[in-house]
Amino acid sequence: MKAIGAPADLPVLMGDLAAQAREAARSLGLASTAQKNEALDAMARAIRSNAAAILQANAQDVADARAGGATAAFLDRLTLTQARVEAMADGVKVVREIDDPVGRVTERWQRPNGMTIERVRVPLGVVAVIFESRPNVCADAGVLCLKSGNAVILRGGSESFRSCRAIHACLVEGLREARLPEAAITLVPTRDRAAVGLLLSGMNGGIDVIVPRGGKSLVARVEAEARVPVFAHLEGVNHVYVDGAADLAMAKAVVLNSKMRRPGVCGAAETLLVDRSGVRDILKPLVEALIEAGCEVRGDSDVQGVDPRVRSAADSDWNTEYGDAIISARVVDGCGGAIDHIQRHGSRHTDAIVTEDPETAARFLNEVDSAIVLHNASTQFADGGEFGFGAEIGIATGKFHARGPVGAEQLTSFKYRVHGDGQVRP
Amino acid sequence: MKAIGAPADLPVLMGDLAAQAREAARSLGLASTAQKNEALDAMARAIRSNAAAILQANAQDVADARAGGATAAFLDRLTLTQARVEAMADGVKVVREIDDPVGRVTERWQRPNGMTIERVRVPLGVVAVIFESRPNVCADAGVLCLKSGNAVILRGGSESFRSCRAIHACLVEGLREARLPEAAITLVPTRDRAAVGLLLSGMNGGIDVIVPRGGKSLVARVEAEARVPVFAHLEGVNHVYVDGAADLAMAKAVVLNSKMRRPGVCGAAETLLVDRSGVRDILKPLVEALIEAGCEVRGDSDVQGVDPRVRSAADSDWNTEYGDAIISARVVDGCGGAIDHIQRHGSRHTDAIVTEDPETAARFLNEVDSAIVLHNASTQFADGGEFGFGAEIGIATGKFHARGPVGAEQLTSFKYRVHGDGQVRP
Known part of the structure; x- marks a missing residue:
């Protein structure tokens, strides 16, 4: 040729x-x-x-x-x-x-x-x-x-x-x-x-x-x-919502993997949402674990309140796909607050909930309008190979014909x- | 309001x-x-x-x-x-x-x-x-x-x-x-x-x-x-191919229904293709039946040869959705000839074969790249209600997301x- x-x-x-x-x-x-x-x-x-x-x-x-x-x-x-x-x-x-x-x-x-x-x-x-x-x-x-x-x-x-x-x-x-x-x-x-x-x-x-x-x-x-x-594959502004009824060890594993396994892939989490009831017992240890793993955390005042190393998040942070070891973090009022945040800021790619409460999980999986919604699993599973498709040509963020891997x-x-x-x- | x-x-x-x-x-x-x-x-x-x-x-x-x-x-x-x-x-x-x-x-x-x-x-x-x-x-x-x-x-x-x-x-x-x-x-x-x-x-x-x-x-x-x-619903330039191995009575019923039941619907047939081996025994009685039912037939020279009332088809006739009691008709060399004609002139909406030979039927249904392909049934079944969908918002002629009803x-x-x-x- x-x-x-x-x-x-x-x-x-x-x-x-x-x-x-x-x-x-x-x-x-x-x-x-x-x-x-x-x-x-x-x-x-x-x-x-x-x-x-x-x-x-x-x-x-x-x-x-x-x-x-x-x-x-x-x-x-x-x-x-x-x-x-x-x-x-x-x-x-x-x-x-x-x-x-x-x-x-x-x-x-x-x-x-x-x-x-x-x-x-x-x-x-x-x-x-x-x-x-x-x-x-x-x-x-x-x-x-x-x-x-x-x-x-x-x-x-x-x-x-x-x-x-x-x-x-x-x-x-x-x-x-x-x-x-x-x-x-x-x-x-x-x-x-x-x-x-x-x-x-x-x-x-x-x-x-x-x-x-x-x-x-x-x-x-x-x-x-x-x-x-x-x-078309647009952005992956993906969320992990950690419910008040989450298991802390599981939440830590899922959040760290979702963000830090490979921060640059489209399935990486960009925003951590934590239920207000878990500020002390869940948010604080999660933030510490992220920072210790080398992740920059940008939070609202609630999140800044749990750790002095948290930087202040700007409005644009909630819509940002960092593609890097940075995560935005926010306290929300329960599952409904998380769904509202995702509806407003997400890119309908991949979002996860960590909770031990099956009803809350069902609500999240039903109401979050994203190609992939996960309960108690890492957002980094957003991948055709991980779905068992063998291979993928990309991840579609539209709803027409193809969606997801x-x-x-x-x-x-x-x-x-x-x-x-x-x-x-x- | x-x-x-x-x-x-x-x-x-x-x-x-x-x-x-x-x-x-x-x-x-x-x-x-x-x-x-x-x-x-x-x-x-x-x-x-x-x-x-x-x-x-x-x-x-x-x-x-x-x-x-x-x-x-x-x-x-x-x-x-x-x-x-x-x-x-x-x-x-x-x-x-x-x-x-x-x-x-x-x-x-x-x-x-x-x-x-x-x-x-x-x-x-x-x-x-x-x-x-x-x-x-x-x-x-x-x-x-x-x-x-x-x-x-x-x-x-x-x-x-x-x-x-x-x-x-x-x-x-x-x-x-x-x-x-x-x-x-x-x-x-x-x-x-x-x-x-x-x-x-x-x-x-x-x-x-x-x-x-x-x-x-x-x-x-x-x-x-x-x-x-x-x-989008583009045209329905639909074909009925009557194979040499067709049952004549069935072919008559299917062709007449495909064209004349409601000539204006998008599932109506616009072109009749007949195998060369059936010119005398199949094409001739089909043409007579169509004309007697009030349908104008526009044919190539082979078709004109079987009945003096057949008008001469222009090149454009093969690509025309008449929406009326008019049909174009052509003699083709077997199923392959019919598939080639449909590939060149069809609109990938609905096409039918009439044959008693299951292998020929399977080839037609496999190779004709239309939303709906039928064996021994009228093209006028191209309808969401007839498919059992209850209702349809239209028939899609594209291949993306929806196709057919x-x-x-x-x-x-x-x-x-x-x-x-x-x-x-x-």
Whole structure:
């Protein structure tokens, strides 16, 4: 594959790619699970056997990015290692093992006139994945779309262009070995940023859904400009509410894990809410444990009252996804107060309650309108793998079509198959 | 309710309506089935007991429309009769009887760490329904949204303004009797057409989904302008493919019913495809039966060859939704030829095969990428009521979220409830 330079080519090039992807989607939608798994096996093999080439391409990307003044965090996301390449191949094998959602009959019923109606899963069609620096998204997203019978057009950040090209070559090798159309997984073969705008336009019906994988500015741009449906992941302003009837040891474990296991993931907690009845016996030890674990705590006056090391929270803290070892903390009036706070400040991603009272827990799980609501478990379980989906292409914060972890099943639609023996409608 | 005149009020007015609807959606999402059913019972009663007022308001709308030069078809859609008002009340009772989708646990599984995960249906939130002349949509859409726990903002055609206001008053009476918030079903209280543009903008997150109910131009405008998800119903360019292995009597019954039962509904067939092996024994009698039933047949040269009354089909005929007693007809090379034709010309709405061969049927149902595919049954079954959904708010031709008849279940999303006993993520 050669990179295309002249922007004048771009709409034509992209139109051709979309048309080929559509055609590939048609065959892929009818491909057997065995054939798709054969491709996935071959892809994992190809990634392992081409590890040196992938690492070499990646080293060039990293060198360019470093020369261009990229931050350390950016370079970390961009950099592949032997271990990361192997993890990528392992990820392909995980997707190989998950159930194929395509063709699964999810409901079947008979009508009084004798007709049988089945609801059966079918692929969505052509998925466009727009991502930033992490080149492994190329493999992760590509194979999950394949398993769910969708063609995918991948558009990575220009800094990871060579790495993606090397990974993509392995995926194509797998498609070829399994005699599946190569256009089933397409990498946009140019760094021209105008390609993103073309994908967001939907390419005149060429794209069925767009999945942005990256930071807030990318997701915001996609949300604002896309003319087709988007599986958007906005913020994870997640809460842990510790009820007055909580077990302190459990609350400590859940709160610390929710915030500190990996403070930067979208499932990390950003705000701790504690019932007013537990200020002394629960809030105080929780705050101490957080601070001792290296977490900055920003609280209202009640929280500042339990520990002098608590900083004062500004209004904006209640709406902030820190992505870091910082937590905001507030005292609320019971479960109702917690629900109100979450309703006002949350991002409908993931929220947890810690309580020994099953009725309070049921109320929280019922009334908090978030994709994931947990009772006595860490918010960091907000993850497709932890849900048992095998893999995810992201976490959707909208309510339309997919919500929460987007696995293979959420990359499908359905159709109705009606079996009659000559029925006509009166 | 008084109509608002000055357009300067409009963004403020609409913003207030959306905010009240959002607040109502929150209580409605938590309302019990019994309470919603109590409201539906009261609504049906109110519609019956206020029939005279509804008919009087409608008579004024009809008189104005007639004076304005409305077509006979338009006046028919606009006009209510005692029977139509009763049908509207019956429709409310039908929705009362359907299962409440909200709170239904659709999946439940346990993770190796002991956590139980449930997937449970929740309402979408605030639905905006934009419709044209038929005032009964006001009741039909209003109650289906209520049953599925959604608040709804209804915006009818300006010609049906008085009729909608009278019907809406009955719905509000029902909400009030059941102590549900009146803003759960809101009618935009102005004829100002700018209100539609505001709804399509999504009102800064105030609207979760838009349902257009009306002709092609309305749907096209909504699709082009909406900044939020749309349950759009585009065309129904539906096919009946009669295989060489079809039973002739069944084929006749299915084809005639698919086209002629009600030629104007979206589930009506527009194109007849017949296997080349059946030109003499199947196509010829089918064409004769259609013409004798009063249907105009437009065919390719093969079809013209079987009957001199067949007119010549233009290229555009293969893509046309006639909405009338006209059918295009073409000879194809077997099931593969039919699938190719449908892929090229269909609108992915509803397509049927008539055959006695189960393998051919299975191939057709598998490969035709339409919302509804039928074997040996009429395309006119493309209807939520006929599917057993009780009622529908429309038929979605997209693949995202809803597809085919949009009933109460498709007006819901879901969330994950996770039950733990202190699990943290390693």
